[in-house]
Amino acid sequence: MVGAGILVFRDSESLHVGEEIGAELLQAIENSKIYIPIFSANYASSCWCLRELAYMVKCTLKSNGHKEILPIFLDVEPADVKLKTNLYKQTLSKRQKTMCNEAKSWQKTLIVVGKIKGWNLKKDDSQVDLIQSVIEAVLVKLNVKYKNVTKHLVGVNDRVEAIIKMLDMESNDVKFLAIHGIGGVGKTTVTKVVFNRLSSRFQGCNFLSDVRESSERQGFIHLQKQLLSKFLDRRYVDQISEVDHGINMIKRVLHNKKVLIVLDDVDEIKQLKNLAEKGNWFGSSSRIIITTRYKSVLMIDGEATSEGPIKCANVLTYEVQEMEFHHALELFSRHAFGERLSTR
Structure with a gap:
């Protein structure tokens, strides 16, 4: 279990x-x-x-x-x-x-x-x-929603443990964690494993995939409806007709709920502003995880200056580094030969 x-x-x-x-x-x-x-x-x-x-x-x-x-x-x-x-x-x-x-x-x-x-x-x-x-x-x-991940993951456990430690599940504060790194480095996979490990500890949870693509193709109102669909009856979610209405509904519905929300593949500040701008939008002990390639989007609950965005102190960051050589060799062996690498 x-x-x-x-x-x-x-x-x-x-x-x-x-x-x-x-x-x-x-x-x-x-x-x-x-x-x-x-x-x-x-x-x-x-x-x-x-x-x-x-x-x-x-x-x-x-x-x-x-x-x-x-x-x-x-x-x-x-x-x-x-x-x-x-x-x-x-x-x-x-x-x-x-x-x-x-x-x-x-x-x-x-x-x-x-x-x-x-x-x-x-x-x-x-x-x-x-x-x-x-x-x-x-x-x-x-009612735990689990994300499918590749079987026999390589080099993931240490990263998952480090992220969970940063989230400090015993704290009553609302915490934002941004998981960033280059494309294809494994941000989403690691986040899915973390989501699966922690989701049962919350009153509600939602994993919004491909935020960048969804915002471009379907707009912010669609994303807001997606976010609220796990916490609110569909007939009320469908009433959202403009972005500001969606923001107010997110704050009204989630401000007293302990939630785990993942915003995957964020690439613009306005995506965060319209989905999860401030900690007081969510109930005590909530955790908001963001995956992104760009550290520049990590302005949450802060202000922009001539020198660029100021990151609020309660937004933690974790950089996913490239895979170590022995893990890369292990992964290659699994895909190329269908078996673990053996050493002699």
Whole structure:
């Protein structure tokens, strides 16, 4: 899931100090959109697991449909979880003697979750297909839009990590990052990988490709409609009839949303002015990524002087350098021979 760009909080044994659920786990459950309890044969013997599950159900019920439970039945059947067999039923009966009220609550919780359609996995079954199925389901439910990138990328990981570090995802500030470099150096590819890694952390995201070409052929109003189409019903987006109207709608719709927006292949200042001129257009913790060949367009929230544009301090820049020789040789080998370069 982490590799697919999903932000995950994993319950681990290190959190199990005593029988009560700690504040860290409670906060993680409250902040999560999807819960994946894994029911094993011994699940009902853990008070910790049962309290955790009960809190998941509580948060789901009060979320008005914004949270969801996706259970995995590991070598057990939904009937076991619904207490139609003795597997969990006997364990809970013993609990009732010492913790009557809480045990009754756990019974109701298990029955509720046992009715939810999930995944069944026997111990001898392969986990590969299950893992892929779970990841795909989670991505769909998170409404994460992923960009296709070439398989077996070469020399990208270090660049991606450096860019993510610059974006400082823990900061509440709105940050602009301009990724620049010569044509064909890999700006868009690196940005797509970053977008895929981070998009699940935002309330909404949009990747506007080929801004330069779209602005020339279809104009700024089209681009503004494209930008808002991921955040607003189409009937309202289609009401944009002039650029200023589009700017005002972008500010009105996005000023309180945590968003990730990519403006790919920008070549003029006015493109930024009409799509993402100032940080206060967007909600706290938003990230705006711009790819461009020309550093001269990076005047955002600044002023022009006789010496040229002044770049605002909150606009970060990352230059994509040409590929190092050993990476270039690796890439050549993949394309020329269909295999990795081997050294002797």
